[in-house]
Amino acid sequence: MCHYKRIERSIGEYIAGRYRRVVEVGIGNNPEAARMIAAAGALMxxxxxxxxxxxxxxxxxxxxxxxxxxxxxxxxxxIYAVRPGVEMVPPLIALAGRVNSDLLIYHLGCEIYGDGGELVDCGPVLLHCYHRRLP
Structure with missing residues (x-):
């Protein structure tokens, strides 16, 4: 369990340092990343x-x-999600396109969707960027 908290802290630090208006999808019982983003004033x-x-x-x-x-x-x-089911990725991509936001996913194990999107190194973990917002 401690390993997962380190992963979530890394994700939270990365996002908090780069984004100002963030939504987490599928928070479940793992609020660590969201708490870090909220502490930075960026969580919607x-x-x-x-x-x-x-x-x-x-x-x-x-x-x-x-x-x-x-x-x-x-x-x-x-918009970001930590360990979503792979079946959630297509609607997440569609949603990010509709609202013009970046989409970052931290996958469970080596699970990816399609070509895996753009890899984003946030320290001890890799995120997958499946959509970039337009300027």
Missing amino acids: RCTDIRPGIRHAGLTVVADDIFEPEIGLYAGADL
């Missing part, structure tokens, strides 16, 4: 398909990435 909200998820100091909203409420993501310069 977190989403998860399961209603009722609560993490102190974070705004968590129930939303289904397969039928997303676009307003929850509008204005984000980054």
Whole structure:
């Protein structure tokens, strides 16, 4: 479990240092990255398909990435997900395109989608950028 927290801290530090309006998709029971981003003042909200998820100091909203409420993501310069199911990646890419945001994914193990997108080195882990926002 400690290893996962180090991964999430690395992801949180990377994102907090580069983005100003961020949404995490699928927060579940792993709020470490979101907390770091929130501490930097860059977290808009977190989403998860399961209603009722609560993490102190974070705004968590129930939303289904397969039928997303676009307003929850509008204005984000980054949407990210930590260890999402690979079936979630296509709707995440579509969503990032609709709201014109970057999309970063940290995959579980060696699981990737398609060509893996652009690799982003954030220290001890690699993120996959599947969409870049237009200027």
